[in-house]
Amino acid sequence: MPELPEVETIRRQLEPLVTGRRVTRLDVRDRRWTGSVGPDSVTATVSGRRIERLSRRGKYLIWELEDEVFLLMHLRMTGTLLVDPVATPAHTRVAITLQPTPAEGCGRLIAFVDPRRFGTGELVCGRGALETFLDARLGLEPLDPAFTAAHLRTLARGRQVPIKAFVLDQRQVAGVGNIYADEALFGARIHPLRPAGRLSAAQYGALAEALEQALRAGIAARGATIDDFRHVDGVRGSFQDQFRVHRRAGLPCPDCATLVVKMVVAGRGTYLCEACQPRPRLRRAPAARPSARTATPAGSPESPPPARRR
DNA sequence: AGGTCGGCCTGGCAGC
């Protein structure tokens, strides 16, 4: 599923092919693809405009068109962008035709393909509106120089949600999805269920670093292909070959050979090594008391009844 | 306000 490295891979491949060219026509074939602005309006606004830049923030791919028109694409789980597919692929939701260049003599077709139809397109007019849109949805990316241990610690202060849920929250940490969250938490030796606000100072540092490393490794490998993700020419990414825990339940941890386990955190399949990522101790009554199994019979002199809390 | 959960969607696969 496309996370930051996958979207960045697409952006880098697409950028030289589209920058400076004019959109002949944008054809929205699935009316549910567009957000607040209707498909006809998206078509009318985008068609005929020149592409000035292709940028990215978090998992959004941003087509920057002339006159401060921005088309924000989100691939969600199964979205892919294909350039000049041999035939129009099944599940094509949007088709973009680019004006021919003198050198090529023919236009290019870019297809937004998305079997599960979770992907979306959003049209935003004006740079201020773009910033407002993004700032409301996205926090800093781990690749941002300002994304430090101190930043993470401040964000997480007082939060009780599991750290995995926290890093998956795009308003906190932009660009991280299920794959890179698992890999980064393993890299930082942090259990995914640990409350976000209860990491040690060293752990915030390790996590900030591990998130950045995981994303950079993903970009270097041109993303991960589990089932749907493809490069713009249909080629697969290779980061899945470097997974250390993600989707490796029952296989040995690369560091200690303990078998990787799968659990559900924040509704997501979550993979970890329980030896390398020790489970947080449960917060309970301050005084340790004997468990029911080993307790001496109630009322005996050795075992006064435990003090009730509150 | 912080946290949890269901809905969206459909291909693939396990189980019968």
Next chain:
DNA sequence: TGCTGCCAGGCCGACC
């Protein structure tokens, strides 16, 4: 073989 039903999950909105 063919059917049913479950699972995957990013994001949003409803709910507690």
